[in-house]
Amino acid sequence: MELRRRVEELLGPGGAVASRWPRYERRDGQRALAAEIALCLEHGGLLLAEAPTGVGKSLAYLLPSVLLALESEQRVVIATCTRSLQDQLFERDLPALLEVLGVRLAVARLKGKQNYVCPRALELQQGEGPEEDEVLETVRAWAAADPEGDLDRFPAADPEAFRRVRGRIAADPAACTLATCRRGRECAWVRARRVAAQARLLIVNHALLAISSGVEGLLPDFDVLVVDEAHRLEGVLLGQLERTVSRHRIEELLRLVGSPRERGRRGYGHGGALLARLRGYAAPLISGGGPPGATEAIERLARRVGEARQDLERLFVALEPRGARHEIYGARDRYRSAGDLLGGDFEALEAVLGHCAEFARGLQRLGLGLDGAGEAGGELAAELEQVAGRFAGVGADLQGLTDPAERDWVYWRTAGGRGVELHGLPITVGGHTRRMVLSRARAAVLTSATLSSAGDFSFIAGRLGLGEQHGVPYATCSTPSPFPLARQMRAYVHDGGRDEAAAVAEVVVALAAATGRNQLVLFTAHERLRRARARLLDVLPAGRLVLAQEWDGPAGIVSERFRASRGAILLGVQSLWEGVDFPGESLEILVVAKLPFSVPDDPLVEARGERLREAGSDPFHDDAVPEAVLRFRQGVGRLIRRGDDRGVLVVCDPRLLAASYRRPFLDSLPVPPRRVGSAADLAAEAARFLAGSEPVEDR
Ligand code: SF4
Numbered sequence: 001m002e003l004r005r006r007v008e009e010l011l012g013p014g015g016a017v018a019s020r021w022p023r024y025e026r027r028d029g030q031r032a033l034a035a036e037i038a039l040c041l042e043h044g045g046l047l048l049a050e051a052p053t054g055v056g057k058s059l060a061y062l063l064p065s066v067l068l069a070l071e072s073e074q075r076v077v078i079a080t081c082t083r084s085l086q087d088q089l090f091e092r093d094l095p096a097l098l099e100v101l102g103v104r105l106a107v108a109r110l111k112g113k114q115n116y117v118c119p120r121a122l123e124l125q126q127g128e129g130p131e132e133d134e135v136l137e138t139v140r141a142w143a144a145a146d147p148e149g150d151l152d153r154f155p156a157a158d159p160e161a162f163r164r165v166r167g168r169i170a171a172d173p174a175a176c177t178l179a180t181c182r183r184g185r186e187c188a189w190v191r192a193r194r195v196a197a198q199a200r201l202l203i204v205n206h207a208l209l210a211i212s213s214g215v216e217g218l219l220p221d222f223d224v225l226v227v228d229e230a231h232r233l234e235g236v237l238l239g240q241l242e243r244t245v246s247r248h249r250i251e252e253l254l255r256l257v258g259s260p261r262e263r264g265r266r267g268y269g270h271g272g273a274l275l276a277r278l279r280g281y282a283a284p285l286i287s288g289g290g291p292p293g294a295t296e297a298i299e300r301l302a303r304r305v306g307e308a309r310q311d312l313e314r315l316f317v318a319l320e321p322r323g324a325r326h327e328i329y330g331a332r333d334r335y336r337s338a339g340d341l342l343g344g345d346f347e348a349l350e351a352v353l354g355h356c357a358e359f360a361r362g363l364q365r366l367g368l369g370l371d372g373a374g375e376a377g378g379e380l381a382a383e384l385e386q387v388a389g390r391f392a393g394v395g396a397d398l399q400g401l402t403d404p405a406e407r408d409w410v411y412w413r414t415a416g417g418r419g420v421e422l423h424g425l426p427i428t429v430g431g432h433t434r435r436m437v438l439s440r441a442r443a444a445v446l447t448s449a450t451l452s453s454a455g456d457f458s459f460i461a462g463r464l465g466l467g468e469q470h471g472v473p474y475a476t477c478s479t480p481s482p483f484p485l486a487r488q489m490r491a492y493v494h495d496g497g498r499d500e501a502a503a504v505a506e507v508v509v510a511l512a513a514a515t516g517r518n519q520l521v522l523f524t525a526h527e528r529l530r531r532a533r534a535r536l537l538d539v540l541p542a543g544r545l546v547l548a549q550e551w552d553g554p555a556g557i558v559s560e561r562f563r564a565s566r567g568a569i570l571l572g573v574q575s576l577w578e579g580v581d582f583p584g585e586s587l588e589i590l591v592v593a594k595l596p597f598s599v600p601d602d603p604l605v606e607a608r609g610e611r612l613r614e615a616g617s618d619p620f621h622d623d624a625v626p627e628a629v630l631r632f633r634q635g636v637g638r639l640i641r642r643g644d645d646r647g648v649l650v651v652c653d654p655r656l657l658a659a660s661y662r663r664p665f666l667d668s669l670p671v672p673p674r675r676v677g678s679a680a681d682l683a684a685e686a687a688r689f690l691a692g693s694e695p696v697e698d699r
Contacts, residue, residue, distance in 0.1 A: 004038040007031075007064050010101075017063065020100040029479040030056040036477045038064035041076075041224050041443050046466065046474040048230075048457050049447040052481040053641055057447060058093050061226045066097060069200040070105055074223035076201045077441070079209045081229035081236060082579060083111060083152055090203050108192075108199035110219070112208050116188040117149040118171040120181060125168050131161040139169060149188025174390065182379065196220065206236040213436035223442050229579070230446035231630060234463050237429040237436065238604075243397045246421040247316045250352070250394055254305055254312075256387055257359060274387060275302050277380060278366060294369055301362050308355040314348040319420045321413060332412045332423075334603035338402050341413065341422075349402055356395030363388035400424065410607035427607045430465015434472060450578075450633045452478065454664040459626035483643050485670035490647075490689045492682050493675045495654040501531035503652045504593050507679045508569060509539055511650070514683035515690055516567045517588040522635050523573045524596050526550065532593065533571055544569065549576055562586065578634040583641040588690055590639045592651045595665065596631040597624055621661065629664045636669065648686040649673070 010017045011031040018024055033051050040047040041064050051057040065076045080086045090109040098105060122140060127133035135158060142154055151170055156162035171189045184190050196202050197220045204212075204219065206227070212218040227233060258273020278298050319341060321333050335341050342349060367384030370377045401422040404411040411424045426432065438444050451460050457476045458467075466472045496503020504521060511519060523529040533548045540546065545568040547558040555575040562570040563586040570576070577596065598605045609619035617623070639647035649669075656665055657675060666672065676682040 003042040003064055003067060004035050006067060007034045007038040010063060016102075017059070017097075017100055021059075022096065025056075027054075027056050027482055029482055030060050033057065033477065033479045034060040034063055036475075037061050037226075037445050037447075038067075040445055040475070041065065041068050044443045046438065046443075046472060047445045048451055048461065048466075048474055048476045049445055049479075050449070050451040050457075050477070051447060051479040052449045053637060054482045054643065055479050057228070057449075058089060059097065061228070061445060061447060062089070062093055062097050065201060065224065065226060066094075066101065066103070066105060068224060070103055075199070075220060076224040076226065077209070077219065077222040078201070078203045078226045078228065079206050080203070081206045081232040083115070083205060085228065086111065086203050086205050087152065094201075094203070105201055106199045107201045107203070108196045109203040110192055110196040110208060111150065111152070111205060112211070113171045113173045113189050114167075115151055116171045116192060117143045117151055117154075117169055118176075119143065119186045119188070120176075120183050121172075122169045125165070127165065131158060132165050134158070135161045135165055136169070139165070143188070147188075147191065149191070176386075193218070206233055207240065210237055210240040210436050213440070222440065225437070225441035225444040227437070227444070227446045229448055231448040231450050231460065231634070232578070233433070233437070233446070234429055234460075237432055238425055240436075241426055241429065241432055243401060243424045244421055245394060245398045245401055247312055247419050250312055250356070250398075251309070253359070253387065253390055253394065254308055257301065257305055257363070274363070274380075274384060275305075278384075294366065297362055297366060301359065301366075304355060304358060304362075308352065308359075311348055311351040311355060315352050316420050318342055318345065318348055319413065319422070321415055321420070330414065330416050332414055332603050334410065334412045334606065336404060336411070338404070341402060349398075353395055353399060356391045356398065360388045360392040360395065363391065398422075410603050412603040425604060427604070427611055428465065429463070430470060433464045433466070434470065438466075438472060449637055450630050452476075453626035453629040453633075454667040456626070459623070459630070481670070483640060483645075485640060488640050488646050489649060489671050490686065491649040491651070491669055491671050491673035492686070493654060493657050493673050494650055494652045494679060494682055495675065496652055496679065500528060500593060500652070501535045504532045504591065505535040505539055507650055507652060507682065508536060508591060510679040510683035511589055511591075511648075511686060512540065512544060512567065512569065514680075514687040515589065517690060518562065518566060518582070518586055519569045519589040519591060520562070520576065520582065520587050520638060521569065521571050521591040521593060522577055522596075523571065523593045525599070526573055528593060529571050529573050536569070536571075540569075547571065549573055555580070576638075577631060578637075580638060581641055582638060584645060587638060587641075588646065589648045589650065589686065590636065592632070592635055592649070592653065594653045595628055595651075595655055596635065597628045600624070625661045625664065629668055632665055633668045646690060646692070648689060650682065650686075 008031060009015050011034055012018060013026070018026065029051070033049060033055060036047060036049060037060060051060065061078070065078060068074055069076045078089065080089065086109055090107070094107055117139065122136070122143060125136060127136050135156070138157070139154060143149055146153070151166055154162065171187070181187070202219070202222070206229070209219070209227075256274060258275055275298055338346065363384045367381040367388065370381035370384070400406070401411060401424050404424065406424075408427055409424050410427055411422070414421050414423065451457055453459050455478060461467050461474060466474050494503065494507045496506050508519060508521060511517075521532070523532065529548060533546065533551065536546055545565050547562055547568060548571040549555050549558055552558050553561075555572065558570060559576070559580050559582070562568050563582060566585065600606065600609070605624075608623060612619040612623055636649060639645070639649055651673060656662055656673060676685060
């Protein structure tokens with residue numbers, strides 16, 4: 001029987017899933033979605049599938065994926081954006097489904113290398129203080145007993161102390177290979193890859209999927225790909241493709257090379273910087289069978305370390321943007337030529353490029369000279385080769401970023417706490433999506449709660465380079481929400497005047513006083529959040545909990561505190577617009593400070609706009625509006641997470657009702673928003689609605 005029919009039967013009334021799934025609820029949308037996905041998996045092609053919260057999207061793609069992997073020789077890869085969803089699928093949803101179906105299947109999850117404990121680093125690491133010593137001891141006991149070595153799963157009694165040591169005991173993606181380390185048998189990362197290679201269904205994350213296209217053997221070949229949280233794929237690909245050079249990146253390499261007396265911080269191998277080790281025990285081995293003049297070569301490189309540090313200092317002083325500190329700090333300053341960056345003086349740049357090339361060449365030659373020098377010599381040779389490769393890489397990046405000639409790239413510099421950084425990105429990820437993600441599978445499903453702008457998928461498809469014109473035709477499907485949203489939600493527009501901080505504070509204070517419910521306030525920029533926070537702290541009565549993302553902790557920490565509180569106010573930017581779950585009373589009021597348009601003078605936005613204009617498109621209507629609509633939908637999606645939730649949305653931006661481009665924003669709301677005269681009236685209406693006694697699911 002074809003896969004689609006089997007999936008429909010299993011999810012249909014009396015089917016195995018319907019009758020055996022714990023707390024199964026009949027969801028017609030889920031069944032229809034699963035059938036569409038099964039069709040795509042069986043016959044190939046690309047499906048963009050939008051399914052809002054409550055549809056049961058995970059089961060809708062897991063079921064056909066499991067059946068296909070069970071009954072054919074095909075391997076399925078499922079990629080999520082967040083590691084938390086990856087864990088939920090692997091630890092909860094997938095085992096439950098296999099049990100319901102009464103089948104066994106080789107399944108695995110694989111995360112990025114830096115998520116696994118490194119036994120070598122763990123052994124060498126010493127705590128800074130008794131708290132860290134205690135954590136390290138517990139991690140050692142846990143690592144000995146837990147074969148997976150996934151640091152996300154370590155049950156930290158002291159999360160703060162664990163957070164501090166985590167980076168120091170994790171596998172370092174850039175600093176080791178199996179050739180440089182003899183601990184392969186104990187290595188959690190090596191083990192995880194071995195298990196992944198055997199799996200018929202493998203759960204990974206977007207970042208690993210993207211990296212794997214350039215790393216031979218990182219993921220086994222696969223036939224079918226399901227990408228969940230697909231609205232975030234473009235951002236992840238951009239993150240992978242971005243080239244960055246900072247002073248820190250080059251200094252880190254110089255530190256690894258060191259001078260003959262320096263020791264390395266992590267103490268890899270026999271401990272200490274490469275030149276110290278070469279001089280200490282390897283030089284005789286090199287001079288025995290290696291290139292003539294090895295000792296002189298080591299001394300020359302040692303002298304070069306000091307010169308390189310001085311030239312690096314000169315270069316990064318020259319790269320500093322000009323202007324008042326408060327104007328340049330944190331700003332993304334676009335440049336289009338080497339002259340924009342350095343004026344006419346390229347001497348320090350050429351010197352640093354020369355050092356990178358010399359270190360790359362010199363270290364590689366020394367490594368070749370260690371060939372055949374026994375196991376320890378072989379390990380050092382591999383380390384030399386790897387650091388040589390990193391010098392070559394940073395040299396190539398520095399050359400590329402200071403000679404911004406690629407027409408399809410955009411370049412900018414930032415100045416901040418870590419000093420000046422140079423950045424470069426491709427303006428569009430289309431070709432990369434096809435090469436890095438889609439070309440590797442014969443069938444692919446991209447799914448998310450938000451993929452369309454008012455039912456139109458062309459924006460996300462355009463951003464990802466999909467469509468007939470790119471040789472990647474796609475089908476789409478949208479599943480309606482199973483929730484009675486019109487009964488569950490009220491939406492208001494508050495026009496509090498031009499001062500955004502004052503308008504937001506006025507409405508939040510009124511809502512807090514009238515309802516006492518949890519409020520999430522979403523901003524489009526940190527600076528806007530900062531101003532509103534200052535205003536709120538001025539006018540709110542004492543005792544009201546106000547949490548601000550980054551101010552009071554990263555998104556995960558402030559979200560936890562918010563979830564556990566009542567009457568709290570959480571101020572968020574960026575990551576809190578999406579992917580956070582606040583069900584029930586943990587979120588009943590959502591305030592959107594402004595429609596979430598990107599900043600028009602951001603280098604990437606500006607460059608994208610230029611390309612669109614050249615192609616005859618209108619960057620505002622064809623790109624900025626649909627992008628903002630998707631982001632708006634993601635933000636609004638935080639409010640109603642369950643069938644019995646009740647929530648109030650307040651948008652403090654009158655453009656939602658007045659702007660010429662308002663229609664797709666309005667169409668994305670399940671209820672039409674109303675303008676209410678004053679903040680006090682709005683708060684009183686919201687309080688009445690939230691106190692409503694009729695159950696929302698009583699249709
Ligand atoms: S290969 Fe060695 S150094 Fe690298 S993560 Fe594994 S144990 Fe650590």
